[in-house]
Amino acid sequence: MAEIQNKYSRRTIALFWLVLVGIVIGVLLYLQQIAVLYVLATLSLVILLTVVGMADLEKVGRDDGGGFAPKA
Numbered sequence: 001m002a003e004i005q006n007k008y009s010r011r012t013i014a015l016f017w018l019v020l021v022g023i024v025i026g027v028l029l030y031l032q033q034i035a036v037l038y039v040l041a042t043l044s045l046v047i048l049l050t051v052v053g054m055a056d057l058e059k060v061g062r063d064d065g066g067g068f069a070p071k072a
Contacts, residue, residue, distance in 0.1 A: 028037050
């Protein structure tokens with residue numbers, strides 16, 4: 001499992017998911033399944049708000065690792 005994670009970076013995996021979601025949305029629009037898009041959008045917002053609501057933001061530290069910003 002660790003070998004697979006080292007093979008692709010987090011940015012590559014995020015871009016893969018972005019393309020996949022874009023394809024699914026495009027297909028649903030083409031097939032005129034707007035009701036399904038409404039349901040998916042509602043469920044994704046509920047999941048996003050649940051994750052944000054459960055996040056323990058008080059214990060988040062300011063370490064220098066893991067960001068995209070270049071080190072000065």
